[in-house]
Amino acid sequence: MNQGTSFLDDPDDTREAIMRATYVALGKHGYSDLTIQRIGDEFSKSKSLLYHHYDSKDDLLLDFLEFMLTQLEEQLPVYKDSGADDHIQDIVDQTFVFGGTHTSDDFARAILELRTQGANDDAFRSYFTRSDQFVRKHVAHTIRSGIEQGIFRDVDPQETAALFQLTFVGTMTQRVTSDDDVLEDARAEFERYVRECLLAE
Amino acid sequence: MNQGTSFLDDPDDTREAIMRATYVALGKHGYSDLTIQRIGDEFSKSKSLLYHHYDSKDDLLLDFLEFMLTQLEEQLPVYKDSGADDHIQDIVDQTFVFGGTHTSDDFARAILELRTQGANDDAFRSYFTRSDQFVRKHVAHTIRSGIEQGIFRDVDPQETAALFQLTFVGTMTQRVTSDDDVLEDARAEFERYVRECLLAE
DNA sequence: AAAAATTGATTGAATAGTCAGTCACCACGT
DNA sequence: ACGTGGTGACTGACTATTCAATCAATTTTT
Incomplete structure (x- = not known):
């Protein structure tokens, strides 16, 4: 079975531990190089327990994907109707990141690695398709x-x-897979684009 | 040993076959899920032969990466000094691709999968760092x-x-890992950016 | 004959997944 | 208050398979 099947489960302590x-x-x-063994090594309980909570490695990884995408979507700045320009700036900041909460490279690495699995795994890809549409609609609405x-x-x-x-997406990929520090320059140019192509004069 | 160590090797028939x-x-x-076995299965000769040409799986994969990056760089439109605007348009076309030679999704998938390995493998990452800088300088020069x-x-x-x-990079990642057809829209907007932010009035 | 290319058989270490069984806990009837 | 039985969390030992890598032996090329 996946995640918490009953709504009265304990506060999902174990799932969170497994995700961590x-x-x-x-x-x-x-x-x-991710194996069940290695997940078990980072887990306070035994490796066998993982199979008590999940049918298979794939099953676990799929739940992990969902977990990570939830995290990602929660990171979207909320839109306080005040000013769309402020909100867009928040989104740009978030995209090029400076010191977001867990917007460490670790997090970006994990997301990119999962995303890349979508290249060969339909289940993975459909998760990201949904997530992409969600983000895109959010921005379009703003x-x-x-x-x-x-x-x-x-x-x-x-x-x-x-x-x-x-x-x-490009930022996330680039940050994690190249030491070329293209990001600062790209950010400067992207902000110019926002100024000259988006903001009213 | 890596690749052709001597410049007088046979026309590198075997290497190309292995790369293919x-x-x-x-x-x-x-x-x-890429294993030596599975590479051998696609190879006319035996799997053991791979170890005659390469020290290890890593060694082979690193040479494959170099092979792929060469292919990628050869795809860059050449700059005939005629008009920089035409050339930039070529680059945009290439980026958003329609019917490039082997710019199939397969090729993009392969590149992205290799690139993502750079997230955890320094050797891989440094290859892409170099490649990124090469492409970037080419565009900057134009x-x-x-x-x-x-x-x-x-x-x-x-x-x-x-x-x-x-x-x-974003295009490549997006194309391969999501069914959301964001690319056409993004292309339209990017061309607007080129028109309004780059081309002289 | 020497060197290089090629092979099949084989090894030892991981791999995903299973299984029999222990333990703590909780609801129930008495 | 006390068994009694049921349930889910949890474990370590185990299996069958697959993995990268090796090697002695054979064929092909030079």
């Missing part, structure tokens, strides 16, 4: 809102959000 | 050239190239 163990093991060894407020130009919200989404 | 086999196996099974020609605005070539690079 998986996270640590993934960080240490990388996805392709932009639409900003246009109505008259602080953004009359751009296509769908298309603009798509480029934001692409930049977000 | 690795490519096919990678496409079929994905990096984390932009600098376009500015001198007066067809681009007076932007910062380094920063602009960085955003191109980010978009390139």
Whole structure:
């Protein structure tokens, strides 16, 4: 069975512990060297217990993916209707990250490794498809809102959000897989784009 | 030993065959399920022979990475000094791809899977670091050239190239790991960015 | 004949997953 | 208050398989 099947389970202590163990093991060894053994090593209980909670390694990893995507989505800045321009700036900050909560490289590494599995695993890919659409709609809504407020130009919200989404994914990939410090420069240019192509004059 | 150690080797028939086999196996099974056995299965000769040409699986994979990056760099449109704007358009086309030679999803998948290994493997990461810098300099040079020609605005070539690079990586990641068809929209918006933020008025 | 290419058989270490069984706890009837 | 039985958490030992890597032997090339 997956996650908490009953709504009256204990506060899901064990699941969280397993997720944490998986996270640590993934960080240490990388996805392709991630084994049940190694997850068990980071877990206070025994490795066999993992099979009591999950049917298989795949089952566990799929739950872990869901866990991580939840974390990721919770990181989205909430939209206080105040100013769409402020909110967009929050999103840009979040994208290029400085000191977000657990926006460490570890977290980005984990997400990217999971994401890459989507290249060969339909189940994984459909999770990310849903997550991408969620994020994209969130951004598109903000932009639409900003246009109505008259602080953004009359751009296509769908298309603009798509480029934001692409930049977000690109940043995550780039940060983790290259030592070239392209990110600062890219950020400067992206902010120029926001100023000159999005904000009203 | 790696690759062709002598410059007078036979036209590297075997190496190419091994690279091809690795490519096919990678496409079929994905990096984390890629085994010497499976590479051997796609290879006309026996699996043991792989160890005659390479010291270890890692050694083989590292050579494969170099092989793939060479392919990738050869795909860069050459800069005929005619017009920087045409050349930039070529680069955009290449980034968002339509019918490039082997710019199939298979190729993108393979590159992304290799790239993601860089998250945990320093050797892999340094290859991509070098490759990124190569591409970025190429784009920066084109932009600098376009500015001198007066067809681009007076932007910062380094920063602009960085955003191109980010978009390139983001596209590759997105294409392969999500069914959300964000790419068309993102392309439309990116071309708007080029028109309004890069091209002279 | 010497060197290089190629093979099948084999090894020892991991691998995912199983299984029989222990333990703590809780509800129930008496 | 006291058994009694049921349940789920938990474990260590185990299996069958797969893995990377080795090697002695054979074929092919030079």
